[in-house]
Amino acid sequence: MKSMKKVEVVVDSVYLSRALEILEKSGVSGYTVIRDVLGKGERGLMSGDEPTDVFKNSYIFTVCEEKTALRVAEEIKPLLKKVGGLCLLSDVVWIPHR
Amino acid sequence: MKSMKKVEVVVDSVYLSRALEILEKSGVSGYTVIRDVLGKGERGLMSGDEPTDVFKNSYIFTVCEEKTALRVAEEIKPLLKKVGGLCLLSDVVWIPHR
Amino acid sequence: MKSMKKVEVVVDSVYLSRALEILEKSGVSGYTVIRDVLGKGERGLMSGDEPTDVFKNSYIFTVCEEKTALRVAEEIKPLLKKVGGLCLLSDVVWIPHR
Amino acid sequence: MGIDLLLQNVLNPPVLLFLLGLGAVLLKTDLDIPQPLPKLFSLYLLIAIGLHGGYELSKSGITPDVLKVLFLAMLMAVLVPLYAFFILRLKLDIYNAVAISATYGSISAVTFITAGSFLNTLGEHYGGYMVAAMTLMESPAIIIGLVLLSLFAKRNNEGINWGEVFREAFLNPSVYILMGTLIIGFLTGEKGWKAMEPLFGVLFKGMLAFFLLDMGIVAGRRIGEIKKVGLFLIAFGILLPILNATLAIALAKFLGLAKGDAFMFSILCASASYIAVPAAMRLSVPEANPSLYVTMSLAITFPFNIAVGIPLYYFFINMLWG
């Protein structure tokens, strides 16, 4: 058992690949993605029913050391500032299986 | 960085819009929704494969101040009591980007 | 309000039913499942676009007492060791509605 | 009942594909038609039947015979949930009795369609206004059920939101799409149908077969729940349809309906809803247990009607109409 940080990001699906690039550059060892998440925030409703993919979010979470987590948070800020979204940090215990 | 509360709700998809109304009335600034979540609880298996949408859940989370979170929890209780579901509170740190 | 543990598991969708069996045997009272989650980890990219279901994950979470949570974590370890995946523990407050 | 009728019904690709779907679950094969593909088929079938019915109606016009059928439809849509409720109350609490009686008071479009395809194989046919009758019969049971609820249940906290109830009953997607395409088919007539026929006419039987494969899987998944339903409700799920069909046939004979119309009308009365009504009940009567009404409708009555009911009711009708 190991104390780790979980970083959660919600971002417009159009920018998913860019967000994942940022995660990888920040040195995370893995991530999990849920595509086609809906939501509401400052920029209004993302109801996901357009023929365009313009109104859909993606949800990403990654589990990593605190240091990496802070780096992710720092690196992803400019993207979120530009296109909106959400970034959260929380405590989890990772159950190693290897 | 700001300490906030995360409220998570699982509810029968049929009642999703009602749950979101409750969230909005409680004053949250945004939320994220994952539709078509499966699950098992007191009322049995929600396996989501019916032609009806009767056996499907939706998952909602919202990040807000503790005060709002407690209000959401209080306001959503009657709905969950009537139709089943789940409501959780936890601590997160919100990374502001604006 | 009751302090509980949340156990989160990410596992190859092929093994979802096996993971749920383990949960049930460990005595959880319910769980929620999100199918068709994507991700990246030690075993590479799970991009979910194959005609096979070989490259897709599922995400499960269950809320339970600490004792049960530790049992789940212990019981699921061999499966994750064999086929990869992720298991996390964290603190939540459960809002009872009954 | 003529064994050959039974065989004639079963030895049809659509019905066999239904059985194939059932078997897939019983043999634990992992066969799955993932959502929203079944939605594609059910939308297709509703649109197809609506457009075609409207076109037929534009040819026949709205005659006294048509009005007779519509009157009968309304009558049974009100009667069935009423007597079903009092039968169910012998053993069940009010909430479940309401939900189940509403389920059986309404109709199943796919049963109707399968019966139509069976009739077709026998070289007979039915009037396009039967689709209008079907549309009429979808909603009343929901209203009747909730009226019964407000009469007999004393819910502590809240009354029924009648506005929402009426919207659920008359503007649920199936009713809306059937009604809408019926009107479109009626308005655009021959020319409209000629343009739509390659997709919504020619491919109809194949799409029905495809969809019944899914229905078999879905019914199969619920079969495990049948034992939880209990003997009383299992018997109800088979006997009530037979009773409804018998009543329908008697009324149809009495009012002099044509043979094919009488058959389709008996099917409508015998079938139970598994889409529109369950969704409405989950919203308006959360106290009722969906495992009961969905399982009964999907895993008992639907397969019974598809495999046995269709040739059985036809057998009766054949005897009476000759």
Place this chain on the structure above:
Amino acid sequence: MGIDLLLQNVLNPPVLLFLLGLGAVLLKTDLDIPQPLPKLFSLYLLIAIGLHGGYELSKSGITPDVLKVLFLAMLMAVLVPLYAFFILRLKLDIYNAVAISATYGSISAVTFITAGSFLNTLGEHYGGYMVAAMTLMESPAIIIGLVLLSLFAKRNNEGINWGEVFREAFLNPSVYILMGTLIIGFLTGEKGWKAMEPLFGVLFKGMLAFFLLDMGIVAGRRIGEIKKVGLFLIAFGILLPILNATLAIALAKFLGLAKGDAFMFSILCASASYIAVPAAMRLSVPEANPSLYVTMSLAITFPFNIAVGIPLYYFFINMLWG
């Protein structure tokens, strides 16, 4: 405008299904065609129109007349976003002006297809090379928009990534699939088309009707946002298409295009993109508000063209070509 033309357009199953979808939302019916089913229809329509256009092109060959049409297409694809931008700048900031002008400079394949089906009903037709013209007209507006942006906006931090912009413009899925199937249809000619026709030809109108049902729902969902768009942009969403069509008709007359081709060309100029361009704008101009450009294109211009624009432009053309 001849009322009969308007009726001829509206009394068609595809257009009526569009209205049915609109009505479903306005009446709050919960009717939904869940993703990715609409994607199936839009892919089908693109492939069908590409293969058929390519086949027609293989019959006609690439004649001077064809080149004339392609030249006109390029011309308007460059002109429209330019003048649209300066009109929009009267009231809007640069970012939104760029995004909206790019949206209106590009085209809507479904409007094109619906117009083609309308033409068909009248017993007239258009050349397969119009599909090539459509493909040509999808992309330039994106480039023009971003050139305008880099000329007029002073973004503090970053320049435009032109490599990505060109990929977004010329290799977005719609352009790619149209271009690709056009070439395939051209290469495989008569024999190829004969093999594909049962799916991609015969079923075409039915699939269009099915898809327009979804488009109606989608447009309906956006109607609530129209009031946020403001009067200026509502007027823009109706008047600009008319202006574009008028200009297109004038040019077509001047260069002597055939009647059917002129009509389809006016439709291309009058229609606005709601897939390719919005996706590109969301990526390249995040400062612009997608609620504006998507709502205008989907909930104002698309329904206007489908219901009124098509017979209106045809009316003009009928007067000029006789």
Place this chain on the structure above:
Amino acid sequence: MGIDLLLQNVLNPPVLLFLLGLGAVLLKTDLDIPQPLPKLFSLYLLIAIGLHGGYELSKSGITPDVLKVLFLAMLMAVLVPLYAFFILRLKLDIYNAVAISATYGSISAVTFITAGSFLNTLGEHYGGYMVAAMTLMESPAIIIGLVLLSLFAKRNNEGINWGEVFREAFLNPSVYILMGTLIIGFLTGEKGWKAMEPLFGVLFKGMLAFFLLDMGIVAGRRIGEIKKVGLFLIAFGILLPILNATLAIALAKFLGLAKGDAFMFSILCASASYIAVPAAMRLSVPEANPSLYVTMSLAITFPFNIAVGIPLYYFFINMLWG
């Protein structure tokens, strides 16, 4: 090999759409056919081929010639995974050798279908019982693979769950649906087929083309992984199919199969599974690396067979059968 045969194969909409899909990924276009649409196509193709094969079988009956073909099918289904395993063991560990040999011992229905459509274009045909042969050939390789595993691997903790293995092998969805629709087609004969033909016969080539577009995308996405596969396995993915086809042709000639049947049989032996077997291997041999066996099957052998293998094997057969 005759260049014209190669062209005849490639200049076909289905194969060209496969290449279009491949190109979409290589040019990074974001073109995507989202799940579960590909599932719709693959289900359609399996049902269509099963129903049609069963119908053909009902016409021909089960003759000695049919039994000869089925015997040959069984023989190769056992032989191929055996020799493949020992070849692979030259370079690979037991787990990966088992998984890959099982993959190549089984078959790919889409390769079979594409070959059938190629044969069709040449005006030749094959017997409906070839579909039965295909169904027979799906499963044995899984069993052989796991027998090899239990013979050669010493896994510390657990044995193989043979019950589950047999279910995975004989009741996986593809085998089940093929077998089931084959029987349904056989039972309902001419009449059944006539009812299903508009959907499952007439639209077949178009649906194949649509599905191959997706297969191109999927194969393209895996192309980046080919370099990780290594030269030995790349060579294996091309040479083993050729070897299998050669052996199949020799056996077919020796036992006097008809030309079209011999061709389809060689295709079955040359093709590798990318659905049923990978899913079974992931469950039963988690130690093996799915990136190897899925990439080889999807991104090497499938495209090779579709583009080159089909005309190549036909060329051989044309020489021998004349």
